[in-house]
Amino acid sequence: MTEKIGFIGAGNMGQAIIKGLLKAGLYSEKNIIIYDVEPLMIQLKGELGVGTALSEADLVSQVDLTIIAVKPNMMKTVLSAIKTEVDETKVILSIAAGVTLATIAEELPAATKIMRVMPNTPALVGEGMSSLSINQYVTEEEQALAVTILSSLGKVELVQEYLIDAVVGVSGSAPAYVYLFIEALADGAVLAGLPRAQAYQFAAQTVLGSAKMVLESGKHPAELKDMVCSPGGTTIEAVHALETGQFRATVMNAVKAAAERNRELS
Template sequence: MRRLEGRPYNRAMLTGRQIGFVGGGNMAEALLAGLLRKGLTGPERLTVSDPLVSRRELLGRNFGVAVTDDNQAAVRGAEIVVLCVEPQVLDDVLAELGPSLESHPLVISVAAGYPLSRIQDRLVGTTRLVRTMPNTPSAIGVGVTAMSLAAGLSAADRQAAEQLFESVGTVVVVEERLMDAVTGLSGSGPAYVFAMIEALADGGVLSGLPRGTAQQLAAHTVAGAARMVLEQGEHPAVLKDRVASPGGTTIVGLSRLEQGRLRATLMSAVEAATQRSQELGKAENHHL
C-alpha cells in the first residue's frame, strides 16, 4: 500500500473541472468544505443532489454550490462524479445515472462494502472508477481515506481522486481485497476511540475529577499519543514502554488492561467489523 501525506497540491488536477456529488450527506459536506478551504476549486464548479430540502438548503447556503433534487442533473456535464449515497440504495442510483454518464467521467464511490465490479456491471462501459473508504474525522480535515483503483486507471485520474480526498486528510492506496479490513479498522475505528475516551474520562470521574476536566484530559491524551506515533515513527510498544517505569503507576494500569483483554478485544472488534463488511459486500441487497 502507499501512504500519501503532506504532498504539495497540484491545483491543475481539479481546477476548472466540474464535479457532481450524488448525495449531500455528511461526507459530501466534508469534501465540499475541504475542496473550497484548500482552494482546489470554486463553488461554481460544484453541484450536489439530495432528496432532502433541508440538506440542499444547508449546502447551498454554506458553500454557495448548485443544489438539486435531480441526480441526473447533478452529474450532467460533470468530469468527476462522487457517489456519496448509502450502499443499499446505490443499485437504484446507478441505474438512474447510467444514461447521464455518456461522457464517461471519473466515478468515485464512498459506499462501504460496494465493490468496483458491481459498479462496472451497472454502468456498462465505465472504466474510470475509484472506490474509497473515508472516515468521520474527515469532517474536520483530519480523516484518513483508503482508496482502491480500477485496473488501468490513468495517472491523471488517480491524482485527481487522491487530491480530492487529501483535502480532508491523509490518503492510503490499497488493493480492493483489503477494503473490508480498512472498513473494520479506520472506518469503524473512530467509534472505538470515542468509547475509549469516554471510558478514560469515566475513570477520571471515578477517581474524583470533574466530568469536564476528565473528558478534556482524556481526549487530549489520546490525540497527543496518536500524534507521537505518527510523528516519531516508532512502534507503539516502544512508546508505551517509555511511559511504564518499573513498579510505577503506568505498569500497574497496563497490567489491569491486560487482565481485561483490552488489546485482544480491540483486535476482535476490527475482525468482527471486517467480517460484517464482507457480508454486506456479498449481499444482493445491502442492509447496514
C-alpha cells in the same frame, strides 16, 4: 484538476468533502455542483455558494468527476439514473460502504472509470482516514486527483479492494471503539475524583496527542509505551491491569469482527 466536480448526495459525508475542498482551495464554489433533495440543495446553495443540478443525470453530464455519497441502499437507483450520461471520459467515485467496484461496474457502461473510497467520520473535522481503491480504467493522473481530494479530509492510503474489510475494521468502524476508550478513560478519571467535563478533556486530548506521537515520531508504538513506563511506576501498573483484562486481544477481536461483518455485508 478537473474543472468541475459533482456530488450526488450532499449529506454528512458529501458536505464534509465539499467543505474540505473549499477549505483547501482545491475547487471554488462555482466549480462544485450538487444534486440532493430540493430543500438541502437550496440550503447548501445559500450557505456554500455551490451550484445545483436538475437530476442525477444532469449532474453527471456537467462534470468529469462525480462523487456518489448516498447511503448504500440508494446506489442502484443512482447508478441506473446516471448510466446514460456515463462514458469513458467520466470518473465515478463512490463512498458507499459495502458496494464493490464490480457491483458499480455492472450498472454502468463497459470500461467506466470507477473508484471506491472508504472514509471515516473524523473526516467531518478534517482528520479522516480514507482508503482508495480503483478499477483498471482509472489513469494515474485521475488516481492522483482522488488522493489530492481525499487529502483535504485527512489522510488517504491506496489499497487493493480485497483489503477494504480490514480497513473497515481498523478505521471505518474504529472511531466507535476509540470513543468507548475515551469514555472509559474519563469514567476512570471520574472514579478517581476528577470532574466529568475535565475528565473528557484530559482523556480526548491524551488520545489525540498519543496518536500524533505515533504518526509524527516514526517510533513503534511499543517503544513509545516503554518510554512512559518507569520501573515500578504508575504506568506499568496500569498496563498490567489492561493486559490482565486482555486489552490487546479484545481490540484485535473487535477489528476482526468488523472486518468479518463487512465481508458478510458486501
